[in-house]
Amino acid sequence: MGKHTMGRTKKRNHAQYAQDSKLGAETTNKFGVASTLSQLRVPDLPKFNLTSAKCGSEGDKDERSSEGWEIVDRRSKKQKLAPDEKKEKSSYPALNYAGHRLQASIKISDLQGLVIYTLADGTAPQWISVRHHHHIKKVMVLMVPGLENGMFDGKIPFHERIRNGDVDRSPLAAHNGEHESNGHKPTNGSGDNQAKGTRSTRVATLSPDDYLPVPLSPHQLAEPLQPLADIFPHIWPVKTPGDDRYYKVHSPIHAMLTPPLPKSKEEKQEEKDVKGAKPAREGKRWENKRTRISAFLASAEELEENEYTLHPVLFPTEIEKEREMLRREQTFETAESGWVDTKVDSLDNGGVPEQEVQQGSLTAGKEILTMDCEMCKTEGGGLDLTRISIVSWDGNVVMDELVKPEKPIIDYLTPYSGITAAKLKQVTTTLLDIQTRLLSMLHPRSILIGHSLNSDLNALKLTHPFIIDTSIIYQHPRGPPLKSSLKWLSQKYLGREIQKGHGTHGHDSIEDARACLDLVKQKCEKGVKWGTSEAAGESIFKRLARSPRTGSSGISGNDDGKIGAIIDWGTPERNFGAMAK
Numbered sequence: 001m002g003k004h005t006m007g008r009t010k011k012r013n014h015a016q017y018a019q020d021s022k023l024g025a026e027t028t029n030k031f032g033v034a035s036t037l038s039q040l041r042v043p044d045l046p047k048f049n050l051t052s053a054k055c056g057s058e059g060d061k062d063e064r065s066s067e068g069w070e071i072v073d074r075r076s077k078k079q080k081l082a083p084d085e086k087k088e089k090s091s092y093p094a095l096n097y098a099g100h101r102l103q104a105s106i107k108i109s110d111l112q113g114l115v116i117y118t119l120a121d122g123t124a125p126q127w128i129s130v131r132h133h134h135h136i137k138k139v140m141v142l143m144v145p146g147l148e149n150g151m152f153d154g155k156i157p158f159h160e161r162i163r164n165g166d167v168d169r170s171p172l173a174a175h176n177g178e179h180e181s182n183g184h185k186p187t188n189g190s191g192d193n194q195a196k197g198t199r200s201t202r203v204a205t206l207s208p209d210d211y212l213p214v215p216l217s218p219h220q221l222a223e224p225l226q227p228l229a230d231i232f233p234h235i236w237p238v239k240t241p242g243d244d245r246y247y248k249v250h251s252p253i254h255a256m257l258t259p260p261l262p263k264s265k266e267e268k269q270e271e272k273d274v275k276g277a278k279p280a281r282e283g284k285r286w287e288n289k290r291t292r293i294s295a296f297l298a299s300a301e302e303l304e305e306n307e308y309t310l311h312p313v314l315f316p317t318e319i320e321k322e323r324e325m326l327r328r329e330q331t332f333e334t335a336e337s338g339w340v341d342t343k344v345d346s347l348d349n350g351g352v353p354e355q356e357v358q359q360g361s362l363t364a365g366k367e368i369l370t371m372d373c374e375m376c377k378t379e380g381g382g383l384d385l386t387r388i389s390i391v392s393w394d395g396n397v398v399m400d401e402l403v404k405p406e407k408p409i410i411d412y413l414t415p416y417s418g419i420t421a422a423k424l425k426q427v428t429t430t431l432l433d434i435q436t437r438l439l440s441m442l443h444p445r446s447i448l449i450g451h452s453l454n455s456d457l458n459a460l461k462l463t464h465p466f467i468i469d470t471s472i473i474y475q476h477p478r479g480p481p482l483k484s485s486l487k488w489l490s491q492k493y494l495g496r497e498i499q500k501g502h503g504t505h506g507h508d509s510i511e512d513a514r515a516c517l518d519l520v521k522q523k524c525e526k527g528v529k530w531g532t533s534e535a536a537g538e539s540i541f542k543r544l545a546r547s548p549r550t551g552s553s554g555i556s557g558n559d560d561g562k563i564g565a566i567i568d569w570g571t572p573e574r575n576f577g578a579m580a581k
Contacts, residue, residue, distance in 0.1 A: 277492035289527035349444035418506025539579035
């Protein structure tokens with residue numbers, strides 16, 4: 001028989017078993033059950049301490065052992081946990097680096113996904129593990145312009161970069177031509193069509209040292225950077241969006257604050273089944289906002305950035321006009337070189353009184369002309385006009401003319417232009433004839449539409465102040481200065497295949513002009529944000545507002561959603577912080 005008291009078990013030894021057996025033999029058939037029970041001796045129980053839950057003293061233990069009982073302790077001693085282990089077993093949030101999963105640089109979109117996962121409805125990141133992310137209530141993202149990876153590993157001497165609070169722009173300041181936080185020029189990771197020109201074929205070779213996190217040690221840092229080591233245990237190179245071809249870095253703030261719209265399983269599967277450009281989708285919360293066509297006119301700054309020769313009326317002061325005319329003289333873009341400007345004396349002349357505008361009209365009293373041109377290469381290497389097509393707002397062809405260049409043609413570019421020697425054999429129309437007709441057609445209320453229209457206007461040697469360029473109003477997925485091709489835009493937004501003869505018998509300029517027109521019409525129907533990154537994405541603050549706060553009812557509503565804020569110089573509430581609250 002055994003008894004258990006506070007985890008200790010009393011067992012009889014062999015001598016006790018023998019004594020009990022002898023006693024049982026002597027009393028067999030002499031006593032009843034009651035007599036037998038009365039002969040049994042109740043052993044002394046160990047003394048029990050209620051406060052300490054410890055049994056007896058060492059003396060008691062020895063005494064019991066001499067009586068034929070031994071104490072067996074089966075309790076396992078609990079080892080004290082280290083502070084890190086305690087935190088690990090608690091619900092305290094923590095980030096763990098999943099080193100075996102990282103094979104390339106993380107991007108700003110990865111950081112964005114981490115924030116959305118911890119605070120909203122994002123999916124778990126693969127490059128880092130987050131424990132107890134539901135307990136994370138606040139996230140702060142701090143952007144410090146000017147910090148480079150080389151400042152932390154000694155490749156860029158920090159004291160040489162900043163002198164008396166001013167940035168040193170000496171050659172040392174551009175050490176190794178670093179444009180990013182990880183010291184590598186951005187690369188194109190998308191197969192989207194780009195602007196006219198050849199794509200760079202340079203491929204950056206990365207080693208693990210270029211993208212793996214590195215521990216920060218205060219004594220290894222320059223004095224101004226040492227406080228960062230007390231806050232952040234590692235420095236982790238992050239790749240910002242940009243473009244190798246133009247050596248430009250795109251806005252990291254925009255990349256961080258504009259996540260893509262979440263997609264359903266059906267939408268993801270549908271996109272997998274589609275070859276080429278994926279169809280544009282409106283999103284669950286998209287609202288069409290009919291907009292007048294004048295809202296899409298390119299500004300003087302946009303025209304200049306996109307290499308347009310500017311009309312004189314776009315310069316508000318005489319000094320600016322004289323400076324522009326001097327530039328045009330140097331680049332042979334004046335009347336002496338065959339250039340003409342449409343007859344627009346003032347930008348105000350292009351306005352239409354409201355009483356003359358029909359209610360609900362998208363054209364707002366303007367005359368809309370969509371133009372596309374084809375060129376051939378002539379002697380000297382220039383591109384001269386060989387065909388011009390113009391389509392009106394209703395889609396009717398206003399002009400479709402073949403043009404005979406003055407210089408001899410050395411390459412008809414037939415796979416792209418569709419022009420052949422046979423087509424131009426009987427043509428007598430010259431560039432001057434086309435210019436004369438255009439000057440009579442175009443007036444202050446005329447709007448010219450085209451795709452990368454600067455190339456067409458250069459071939460026409462003509463300027464006009466009122467331009468809508470579909471390569472500008474429909475942004476490239478990776479942002480400017482990249483441009484999507486008209487073929488790609490037509491497939492994505494119109495569901496239409498154009499330029500099927502590309503590379504064989506050439507393009508149809510009328511088909512291209514109508515595609516441009518339909519893209520602008522769609523933009524007018526859907527609104528300014530259609531075809532921009534805001535249509536494919538949304539503000540991160542808007543995404544957070546849909547996620548209920550911890551402890552809230554979870555019912556959809558502004559009061560229960562999570563809130564965000566942005567702090568920046570200027571007026572951030574007009575731009576990225578418009579949705580913050």
